[in-house]
Amino acid sequence: MAITRDNLKIFKPELLGDSPSAGGQRTKNVVQSGELNELFKAISDIDHAVSAVEIVKCFPGLDTLGTETLLDGHIFISQPPADPLVSWLIAESSSLNDESRMTDMVDILESSVRAGQLIRDSLIGLLAGQDSFPRPYLQSRYRFNDVDYWNNVTLGQGQIICISVEYDGNEDARYPRFEHFCEVQQTVTGGVNGQVNFKPPIPYDTPNSDVFINGQSGCTKLRYTSTNPDIKYHGVSKLTAESSGSILSVAATQSELLPKVKTTRSHTGNSIGSLGSSDTPTQVIKKVLQQPEIDGQNTYIFDVPDIIDTDFVNNVLGLAPKAIGIRSTYRWTVDVTGSSASVTRNVFAFGSTGAAIDGVSLEYVSALRYSHFDSASGALPSSRKLAVGTVVMQITFADASGTLLLRETADGNFTDNNGRTFVNLDYTTGTATKFPDDRGDFSIAYQALSEPGLPDDNAAGFTLSVTTPVLDSFYFTVSSADGNTLISGSSDANGVITGAGVSGNISGLSVEINFTQDIDLTTLRYDIDETVTLNPPPELYGLNPLRMQNGGVVPMFNAWTPITVEHTQVQAVTASVGQTYNVRDTARFVDITDANGASLWTVDNAHYSHNSTTGVVTINSTFDGFTAPFFLSDSIGEEALVTEVNEGKLQLASPLAITYPVGATVSSVQNLGNMQAYVGPVRDMTAWDGNWEQDGASATGSLNVVDHPIEMNNQNAVNEDWVLIFTSPTAFRCVGRRMGQIAVGDTFNDFSPINPRTLEPYFVIRTAAFGAGWNTGEAIRFQTFAAAKPAMLIRSVASGHSQITTDRAVIAFRGNES
Template sequence: MTITRADLKIFKPEVLGSNDDAGGQRTKNVVQSGDLNQLFKAISDMDHATSTVEIVKFYPALDTPGTETLLDGNIFISAPYSDPLVNLVIAESSLLTDAARMPDMVDILESSVRAGQLIRRGMIGLLAGQDSFPRAYLQSMYRYNDKDYWANVRLAQGQIICISVEYAGNENALYPRFEHFCEIKETVTGGQEGQVYFSPPIPYDTPDTSLVINGESGCTKLRYTSENAEIKYHGVTTLTAENTNSLLSVANTTTELLPKVRQIAVSTGNSITVDDSADVASAVILESISRSGNGGATYIYNVPDLMSGAYFDTYGIKTVEAATLYNASATVSITGTTVTTTYNRAIDTDQTVGIRYYSALRYSSYNSASAFPSVKKLVKGTVKATATFSDSNYGSIRLYEYSGGELRESNGRIMATIDYLTGVVNKNADSRGAFTVVYDGLVEDAVIADNSVSFPLSQPAPILDSFYVVVSTAADTLLSASSDSAGVVTGTSITGTIENGLVSLTFSQSVDLTTLRYDISETVTLNPPPELFGLNPLRLKNGGIVDIFTAWTPIVIEHTNVQVVSNPAPAQTYNVRVNARYVDITDSRGASLWTVDNQHYSHNSTTGVVTINSDFTGFVAPFVLTDSIGEEALVTDVQNGKLQLAAELTATYPVGAVVSSAQNLGDLQARVGPVRDMTAWGGDWNTDGAAATASMNVVDYPIEVSNNNAINEDWVLIFTSPTAFRCVGKGVGQIAIGDTLNDFAPVNPLTLQPYFIIRQQAFGAGWQQGEAVRFRSYASSKPAMLLRSVASGHSQITTDRAVLAFRGNES
């Protein structure tokens, strides 16, 4: 039988929607091409206001009554939504089964981040709602030469960890097994004092290290997390340049699974240095960010240059602090590069809020065990020193930094002085004998030119035309300049550029760089809470920012031309491209006029002529004729905005051509796998038993299936007598009882046709009670998942659609 376009269908699952029952087996309900809201519901005003994520399951299938084969069936998004606030991706995972429901699909998506290497077993017992544990538990044990060693563990801000309850045997009612994924709020290293803070809080009580469950203690465990590359995402983008070789330039190669809220934040009074002399050390200067209040009590700052590390952890130095009139009432929390300040009162718009912080763009940490870095100098007030005597009776003492670089004991004795410009320590003689001095500190650039300067912006998403800079000359004349949207800086005696976040300025006369200040606005990204979408961003790779193209994955590139068919009548002709791989006419509702017998139009692929054969009665004008050229290719490498192909494309495609990542479903054909008989079956779907005496004759009487009814399922026939048996599916459960005296054709309730047929002659004789026969049926379809996300905002687009394409080759 010849396979036509009509035989390729996309079927709906048992239940559509977002409830826990959504998903399930393939039905005979076809997704009608051109009809809106067939898989997803319409986007509501509330969806646009709050943002939303929806997941649907569907079944691309070869729907014929026989067992024809569709070679390398594949699906891809051939046209994205026009609305930039709406995004669509295909999620591919081998874990998706026909029986999967919404909780299973959520688990698959959240499997991107998993519990990994064990850090510590026998954690302290935690209470539900607790968000910290003692630093003393941040240690990991290892064994070397039959001896146990404990090493302090360092966790960084924003790092994802897993706190779990694990044990063998039956589940304890008071302490159920669970895995809790959380984010470290402050960089911390294991030690004797202090706490490790994480978010969100623990959801259940956990057992203390000494509590025994099923003969096992130490059931509360701390683990690192690892990323799972098993799940892939397929999306769509466009060419940004005409293809000339095997390297394609595209608009994007990543997308956001979870919509994020973006706001404009103004950063004012930014400085780059406080000293322009190589022979003078400077004291600590904190960078600042300020803004007007908005009537709320909580304010969020994105600070990509915020410093962190062992220096601050060891000496208990805060890397950021509130810097406003109300800072005494403010609490500050840090997650990665996001700083949140919360006040005990609302801050009005006529008042200012802000923070001060150590900037990694200005300072870096230094330890005297390393060579002193060139063109750097120590920062006054940051030196933390320790003196260790050769005579162990005196041990080690803490030294304190005083004016002039003096390093003193707590009693005021000057033990040494430090040269801020070279990092050299000059020791004074001491009656206790020889000693060594080690220290930590912060360093900064030693020299900065006066007639030009380059510095990186601390804002990851700057709005270039908001950049404004001022600086004073040696004669106290104020110079100023601003940037346009292209990053070209012009002004009074100042020229320069902003490229890739780097500001380069040239001054017509010498300036005092200590006076340089700049203002700039940036786009700040906020992550909505996980309960809004039902997906935990801590369980998604990169918080939900995923690749939509992957190396060694096929892509499809297409370009479509569109023309209007006016007043259709028989014998009218239109011309399309002679190399078009797809030609169709659709009405205003998106319904296709294609038929197997060319009732409404016919297409000559050799000449490119489309002939109208009817007046399109029953369809709604206006009518659109589309023709597409395209081809498949293999991606071997993915770069930012670039796709490297295994070979050059055969045709040239213009800017705006659609580039889609394709999910290869493989060959689609209903079939039956190996049939095995066994003396007994104990319910283990992963193991076969010993062969039975009797056996089925599937060589002369093979089990019969059809493309339009077979499902992907493991089956077992369990004999209840020498002639009777019951049939059980791994996913669908028991579906029927049968006997060896008649043909066995259990009906699929979703199609009202048999799942498969076993002819009576295949059974033979000699079966015994308890014996079993196992086999697997394969459908001419595979389940797939779509994710649609709607970002917060409002759009002028009232009717919008994306196009999902399903293709393959005849065998």
């Protein structure tokens, strides 16, 4: 039989609502088209006041009494809510199944963030309730010239990290294995003093680095986090420009699954050292090159004959070339080959990485200003001076008691991890002065970058200590080199820095300031505000934002995922038999709906008929039983493949077939695949021990499904693993993996267990298929697949006042007839 609109249905689960047991198996209750609150309940005043997130499950399915196939059945949000404070998403995950309940769906969403790359093992032992650890532990080890260096690691405010207890073998009762995801409270870089603050606090005691568990030490670890690629979100947006090519301009490409509150936070008194501390100031001025950013272009080539591309600069000093683009929600990578640098936009990283600029910017250390200096090679030339913040110093004691790698501080002193000063360095001459130590004399060796000695410091280059700066809040002061003048300057919203005797700019997070006189860089202090996003507490929505991708700001479109582009025109019609109306002859969907949104379409065109060749719609009835006014809508549209997602842009694999106006709907599509009820491979076993993952040896008997196939249809089939376990040579019981035992049967009669949802059989096995030769304990296993698949819908309501009293979003379900 032919598949019609009537056969495409969306079924409700066992339980709607927000209880832990909501969801479950498919029921026979159908979501009624045009009706409000069929899946989500109405939005309350409290929801509007404090915001809300709701999750529901449904089952798009092909409902026929045969085994017809719906090719590539798919769902999408065809009409977004009119209320700008309300948004819908479809969450796609391979972990969602027919049995999934609310607790399972929450677990699926909270698996978006996982423990990732190791930052540091042997973290200090923490006590339950502790919400900080010492800043010196925020370091990672790097080996250069057979010497271990500890690179300072920077964690940004709002960054999610994972503190875990990891070891092999049996679980230790004192220190159970666990992963704790927490948010860094303030941007911080590894250093001598201070703390790394995080929330929420650690839930359990963790072992110190010298505690052994099953023969292993250093079991408390600090890790970055990574995202789970299994979860994909589908949303809806609008075209912001007329489109007919392969690049679509859309209003948004991401959505806040968890509504957030954005505010600003002030940071005052920062020095140009790490986080405004007195530790090593970063005073290396990077050269900046820019190119215009072009839509659809991912790679840009820069000519950099003067670049310093060495291990010392890139890894030991952490001054590798860096790129940023005008679309600041993308990460950029730099690959240097000879005198060329290839800059590539290749990873979508939701959340801003800094202020946007007017193109693609490359920053690097230039040989026109800097050169490598090694104290072992001789004296520092009189025309050069050492660049503050680039000195890597090591001392070796004469009595062979060992070596120490010292830390550089703002005043030119070099200290050990305990803050004890061993050396003072004169940056203008390279002369190192020793401080006496109980261990006796020691030798000094260091490497650094040198720069021109004259003029003195009449420029400053550094990186802002915040990740999302408010540029026009930047203000700085600095003393002249002779200490007689206080110089100040500020930035406008475009990052242009001005002041008396001052010029410069902020590009991304990099600041470059030039002065008309020499200044004392150690006195430079600046104020800056940053935009801060406040994550909601987990108890507000029942979801932990720290376990959500980017705190719940998720992509609505994904590369290599189909979209649908549609534009709908609406006109009022009257219930006058014989009246005709014209719609577009390219319309792919035509419908008449009443005041409640109920469709008047029928298989026999009882209420209206549509001539797809001429575009003429003819009224055939007086619309009895429906509520006026009536609206005729016609939609043009097509599907396309997205190959790349940019901020506000979608790159398609090929141009659109027709032109779509501003305001056309662009929806991400979840492809459910071919939808048809069928039976998987049938196998028999001599015994079955309850292991659903493994089969056994073949039985004596055999089910003849070649001549007598297992019968089923789209309406009654379910997704389930089945086993028939023989309790005698002729009797058996039927057990489902998720449903448990549902029936008993025998080989003398057709076996047709009843589906309580439809009161018809799940499947039918004819008696002739059983044959003979079965023994007690033998089993028959097979899977059945339904013509319906589960889907997860999410509705988010942001905090605020809304004047919209009645609102709806529309989910569309369609496919092709085979």
